[in-house]
Amino acid sequence: MGPAQSALPLIFVLLIGLTTALRAQPPARSNSVNGFAGSNVCRTCHPNVALQFFRNPHNKSSVLPGVSLENAGCEGCHGPGKKHVDAKGGKESIVAFSDLPAGGILDACLRCHSKDANRANIRRSSHSQADVACTSCHSIHQPESNRSLLAKRQAEVCYGCHNDVRAQFAQTSKHRVNEGFMTCSDCHNPHGANSPSWKMGRRPLMVDTSLQNEQPCLKCHTDKRGPFLYEHAAVRVDGCESCHSPHGSMNARLLKRPIVFTVCLECHNGAGSFGRQSNGVTIQSASHNMADPRFRNCTTCHIRIHGSNADRTFLR
Amino acid sequence: MNKAFNSMRHARLVAALVLANQAVAQPTVAPTPETAGSPRGDNWGEYNITNSWEIGYRFHSVDGNTGKYRSDVNFGNGVRLLGGSLGVHSRNGRGKLFDELLLDVQGIGNDPYQLSSFRLQKNSLYRYDLLWRSNEYFNPSLTVAGGNHLLATNRQLQDHDFTLLPQSKARLRIGFSNNGQNGAGLWTGQWFDTRGDEYTYLADLRRTQREYRIGGDLEWRRVKLSVTRGWESFKDDTRFGRPLLAAGANLVDRNTLTSFRRDEPVRGRTPYWRVHLHSEAAASFTVQGRLTHSDGQRDFVFDEFAQGTDRLGSERNRQVLLSGRGRRPVTTGHLTFSWRPSPQWTLTNQTGYYKSRMDGEGRYSELNNGNTGLTLVSFQSLGIRTISNTSDASWQPQKWVGVFGNYHFSERWIQSTELLEVELPSGSKPNEQVNRMHSGTGGVRLQPVKPLRISFSAEAGRNDKPFYPTSDKDFHALNARAQYRLAKYNISADYRSFNNSNSTSLFVHSSVGRSWSANGGWTPRAGVQLDAGYSYIHLDTLTGLAYFANFAQVDGDRSYYVSNLHTIHAGIQVRAKKRVDIYGGFVRTQDRGDGRSVANQPARPEFLLNPATVSQFAGVQVFPVSYQSPLFRLSVVLHRNLRWNAGWQYYDYTEKFLKLQDYTAHTGYVSLSYSF
Helix, strand or coil: CCHHHHCHHHHHHHHHHHHHHHHCCCCCCCCCCCCCCCHHHHHHHCHHHHHHHHHCHHHHHHHCCCCCHHHCHHHHHHCCCHHHHHCCCCHHHCCCHHHCCHHHHHHHHHHHHCCCHHHCCHHHCHHHHCCCCHHHHECCCCCCCCCCCECCCHHHHHHCCCHHHHHHHCCCEECCCCCCCCCHHHCECCCCCCCCCCHHHCCCCCECCCCCCCCHHHHCCHHHCCCCCEECHHHHHCCHHHCECCCEECCCCCECCCCHHHHHHCCCCCCCCCCCCCCCCCCCCCCCCCCCHHHHCHHHHCCCCCEECCCCCCCC | CHHHHHHHHHHHHHHHHHHHHHHHCCCCCCCCCCCCCCCCCEEECCEEEEEEEEEEEEEEEEEECHHHHHHHCCCCCEEEEEEEEEEEEECCCCCCCCCEEEEEEEEECCCCEEEEEEEEEECCCEEEEEEEEEEEEEECCCHHHCCCCCEEEEEEEEEEEEEECCCCCEEEEEEEEEEEEEEEEEEEEEECCCCCEEEEEEEEEEEEEEEEEEEEEEEECCEEEEEEEEEEEEEECCEEEEECCCECCCCCCCCEEEEEEEECCEEEEEEEEEEEEEEEEECCEEEEEEEEEEEEEEEEEEEEEEEEECCCCCEEEEEEEEEEEEEEEEEEEEEEEEEEEECCEEEEEEEEEEEEEEEEEEEEEEEECCEEEEEEEEEEEEEEEEEEEEEEEEEEEECCEEEEEEEEEEEEEEEEEEEECCCCHHHCCCEEEEEEEEEEEEEEEECCCCCEEEEEEEEEEEECCCCCCCCCCEEEEEEEEEEEECCCEEEEEEEEEEEEEEECCCCEEEEEEEEEEEEEEEEEECCEEEEEEEEEEEEEEEEEEEEEECCEEEEEEEEEEEEEEEEEEEEEEEEECCCEEEEEEEEEEEECCCCCCCCCCCCCHHHCCCHHHHHHHHHHCCCCEEEEEEEEEEEEEEECCEEEEEEEEEEEEEECCCCCCCEEEEEEEEEEEECC
């Protein structure tokens, strides 16, 4: 046990003490700015929303002590409602999300939701750039599930715009998203991701990372992570997508080509200054006879193709 | 009052549309998306309870290649808890023990895709989340991959996360994850030299990864600090049995394997730190910093004994002993600035840093026929350091128009060493290279009328020294999308393309990818919804090849791969008299290849420079195939709390060239959904 691990109980006790002390502080004073009507008034005309709102995660803002008026209940998102009440309704007298531009919706939600690490890139994400706002995917009052307030099942939300991805997952070999076993957010961060640690830090966009900031594939496929004595540099430098199509493929191993040897030979041709030694990616040895079908299934012999501890050519 | 009535009516319409949407989107025939019981639930003391449980019998029949069916679909027969949900909420948000309990399950019993998610929380005090998943994975690797490397494994994933004081300014987080893979496999190997014969042998897979994590968040004024400390452990105790046959796959040599044993346990651990800092100096200016460091390590031993005859017929016994360690420390950092000088402008900049150094050493000993043979001390290292910077700007001068753009620069330094039979790694001379990439993107988004959104973007980039012949070098991408959405119908269309050219003096790799798609949905009235779409994905790549055939090197050959994938999907959902829900759907995927009807008939022979290879490789330039799956489902309300459901789904997989993997299958189910 290292010193960091031995200090864990102490850190735990300190955190408990600190959190308890902070929680014991008196609640913040209500911000009784003029113009607020209070959520109870909203119930009169919007009973359908109010009656079901106790299930909504945002209901916490109504029931927890110490939440200021401008952050509490209906007016926490929709702004002061007194003018709306006086006008007997109307979208022009209140913050109506259906009338807000995408940037305005983002601003409104990020007032509370900006601090989580997984939303650090939301301003620069492809979704924000294309005017995909929070309410494009989330339905606050009519969610499919109260867990993340998505309007529909997650895959269907994503397929709604990404039709080509729906087609990729309609192939025979695919990750089991349609079956409900996986979700898009197992691999992607729809709120924007940090620059990836592979493939020159540019692509792919919106992809989450796993333990060592590697490709998200390694969250589940842990045996491919290594570290290995002999790494297949393709995996580390350009990522799993060098050889695989993660959404779907006609190959049972999700390879980019239906037949394995074409994947291998397209890099292992000895040409140019490619590869880890800058003298071309190693061409196969003369003992391989591609005229013989026996030699066209590369991974029959190179079984440890993701990395090996025993053989530099991944034979065992 | 009238307004309130209208509001409730509108809500019912929206709820009906949402329900219909879920139903149309259902990708597999079961579980049934319609639930039993009232969505408003029942009150029990201070709590409100909603629940629905679907129990039924699933059945299937397959005609054709059952291995391919199990690889693609894998539903079997038997009684299942096809789906279920339970929600318990405190009505006043101040429950005694908890305020929210959520439980969702799917496929429990013996379905290949089982999952369960559970949440328990009490406002401001604690929150606990559990996600458990189990997958019965079958992959025979199929004819196109040589039919080797079969896997019939079970993978179980579970994630536990507990947060203390989740709504406080100081939070404590504790988590645990487990990822296990167990089951049977068939692997291949070769003995007694690298030109030896291939054998298929049994494997009993036993792999486990565990991760423990603890962390906390602190908020002070406009600053939030999050720290996480974690430990990952990995062990692989896969056992290997003897080959199924004493003779290998190559019938013309004299290689045999009469005795075989292999053990290669692996133990690993990766402790890590993650620190995230969020600061809002002002409402319009945000700074985010993230730093992570991990130390990956794997210890391994390898012990193998094999006995038989080599390819020349001489008796052989060989023992291989290996031990060593692989290491990979990784440090990453990201610093992001976001500035909103006015509501029209958003400016962001992110600098990323990634440094990894993989190294390791191993001692390899080989005994041949009882005599000490090869002894090697191996060392390798692969160091990667990437620095990237991306600046983004978005400007929205009017509500209906906005423009955006970004510039990206990254520099990657790679140092590599591979050595065998070295005394000291320090004596090695590593190879170093530096790659630089510049890319820029520009785009425009329009909303000329409220329901219509249009966006267009283009990107171009250059990489001065790509790592592989297939890596991005000179590339450009186009994206365009239009979407028209009203309450009752929506239509959308999009186009994407990605072109890459990577050339050297002798070889060329170029790839062209394009996709068109269109989708539409129509809800003529509450309870009726139609949805249909079409996608076309084109890919063609051309790459230089070099290989050996009949002991002669073949240079200048080319791999030309063409895929033209057409996909259509359609579905209709009808709810009749609030008692009967009917759904019909259809999906068809077809890769037309390049249109040829015979495997060894290249449509563009100019891409095969060596005519002698036409018969060898022409058949792998395309892979024409079709896959279709209609489904039908019926759900009838028998009582307020009871539904009867039945469904059928058909699968038809057909390859154009070979018929060895073709299959047709029927899956179906009958079930009752009950709410107590």
